[in-house]
Amino acid sequence: MTDKLDNYRLRLQNQEYLPIMIGGMGMDISTDHLAVEAARLGGIGHISDALINGVSDRHYGTRFLKNRFEKYKDSIGKNLADRFHEQFDLNELYIACKNVVGGAMDKKQGDQGGIFINIMEKLTMANPKETLRVRLNAALDAGIDGITMSAGLHLGSFAMIEDHPRFRDAKLGVIVSSLRALQLFLKKSGRSNRLPDYVVVEGPLAGGHLGFKIDNWREFDLAEITNEIIDFIKEQNLPIAVIPAGGIFTGADATGFVKTGSAAVQVATRFTVTKESGFPLTTQQRFFRALEEEIEVNLFSPTGYPMRMLVDSPCKHTNIRPNCETLGFILDEKGKCSYIDEYNKMVELHPEGFDRVPNKTCLCTFMRSYGTWTCGHMTYRLKETTNQLADGSYQQLTTAQVFEDYLKGGETHLKPTKAE
Numbered sequence: 001m002t003d004k005l006d007n008y009r010l011r012l013q014n015q016e017y018l019p020i021m022i023g024g025m026g027m028d029i030s031t032d033h034l035a036v037e038a039a040r041l042g043g044i045g046h047i048s049d050a051l052i053n054g055v056s057d058r059h060y061g062t063r064f065l066k067n068r069f070e071k072y073k074d075s076i077g078k079n080l081a082d083r084f085h086e087q088f089d090l091n092e093l094y095i096a097c098k099n100v101v102g103g104a105m106d107k108k109q110g111d112q113g114g115i116f117i118n119i120m121e122k123l124t125m126a127n128p129k130e131t132l133r134v135r136l137n138a139a140l141d142a143g144i145d146g147i148t149m150s151a152g153l154h155l156g157s158f159a160m161i162e163d164h165p166r167f168r169d170a171k172l173g174v175i176v177s178s179l180r181a182l183q184l185f186l187k188k189s190g191r192s193n194r195l196p197d198y199v200v201v202e203g204p205l206a207g208g209h210l211g212f213k214i215d216n217w218r219e220f221d222l223a224e225i226t227n228e229i230i231d232f233i234k235e236q237n238l239p240i241a242v243i244p245a246g247g248i249f250t251g252a253d254a255t256g257f258v259k260t261g262s263a264a265v266q267v268a269t270r271f272t273v274t275k276e277s278g279f280p281l282t283t284q285q286r287f288f289r290a291l292e293e294e295i296e297v298n299l300f301s302p303t304g305y306p307m308r309m310l311v312d313s314p315c316k317h318t319n320i321r322p323n324c325e326t327l328g329f330i331l332d333e334k335g336k337c338s339y340i341d342e343y344n345k346m347v348e349l350h351p352e353g354f355d356r357v358p359n360k361t362c363l364c365t366f367m368r369s370y371g372t373w374t375c376g377h378m379t380y381r382l383k384e385t386t387n388q389l390a391d392g393s394y395q396q397l398t399t400a401q402v403f404e405d406y407l408k409g410g411e412t413h414l415k416p417t418k419a420e
């Protein structure tokens with residue numbers, strides 16, 4: 001009998017899960033519907049804290065972005081390079097997180113599976129430390145099952161929640177792309193006397209931002225990095241589950257990892273085209289049609305990290321004014337963002353107007369409007385996983401179908417029954 005993913009289970013603390021974790025996809029691409037469904041099926045789903053004030057406004061009737069705009073609208077028309085004064089209201093941020101996390105937890109049925117939140121530490125919000133502290137504590141207050149600390153890993157993040165009553169029972173994990181990054185984190189967080197329960201090892205084929213350099217990501221291999229980390233964890237006898245991510249596309253790929261010592265897999269791209277994904281239908285169809293040569297890694301993100309996306313992502317062709325009065329989630333600790341700098345340069349060079357800002361995008365604006373078509377490298381294979389319909393479009397999948405394909409499928413996909 002051939003081995004399959006369904007023969008394995010992930011154990012974190014005292015809880016057992018199916019070995020599938022759906023990665024966080026901000027803003028609101030990994031919706032609470034997606035996370036709730038992953039948990040219902042017995043796995044783990046992530047919501048995301050990206051632009052969380054906007055997610056709260058969209059689903060919970062708050063007006064946090066409008067309030068921010070009213071407060072800072074005097075900046076409009078000013079050629080500001082530094083927007084440090086545009087601080088987020090920490091109380092509003094706390095309420096936004098509680099709404100979004102609490103809403104997802106209310107929808108969860110029973111104790112099965114887990115709803116985790118992906119907290120992006122590079123969402124610096126003009127005040128990296130305090131906004132991170134608020135997001136972490138609010139998520140725990142709202143009853144989240146687990147927190148995955150991602151991109152831009154803040155080495156002091158465990159210390160920010162060590163006094164929280166749920167610090168030890170909530171599942172905590174970190175995302176790294178190298179053994180060195182994990183070692184640094186363990187060294188720094190050792191003081192809190194609490195190890196992460198899991199480490200997600202994100203390789204170079206993942207979607208979203210990458211933890212590799214633009215000119216060398218091709219030299220790295222997920223299996224190699226994962227094995228290095230598994231060896232280290234075994235050698236040190238650490239009770240940390242290793243969860244690889246990035247380009248794990250089939251049930252056979254996933255089984256290959258768990259067979260060789262990984263505790264589960266983290267996947268995302270396959271779920272971008274499901275009914276529960278936040279991406280609009282037109283974007284999902286674009287993902288299905290994608291060709292391998294249309295998927296690139298570029299430096300358009302003002303965070304400075306390389307990001308993978310489709311070549312024709314709307315975010316690459318923008319001349320919009322920086323929208324920080326309303327959004328401003330990527331402003332660094334000095335109130336700066338490289339999109340603002342590029343935009344201001346263009347205004348100086350072309351006072352009569354210009355079509356686009358080269359090389360950088362206003363990520364906040366285009367994450368909010370789903371105009372950043374970020375995707376994993378394997379997106380070009382999504383068309384293999386479903387049926388093409390008579391009108392040429394591709395049949396949308398459900399999260400349950402993709403889950404089952406990972407659990408039971410091998411190299412070939414269990415395609416859904418053809419829709420009429």
Ligand SMILES: Cc1cc2nc3c(=O)[nH]c(=O)nc-3n(C[C@H](O)[C@H](O)[C@H](O)COP(=O)(O)O)c2cc1C
Nearest residue numbers: 023024025026150206207208246247267268269376
């Ligand atoms: C559309 C999309 C958005 C993503 N957004 C985030 C994010 O906001 N934060 C994050 O840490 N990772 C993000 N990721 C990375 C995923 O969580 C995941 O680790 C990775 O994509 C797994 O590889 P796969 O897509 O090949 O399965 C994103 C991935 C995709 C496809």
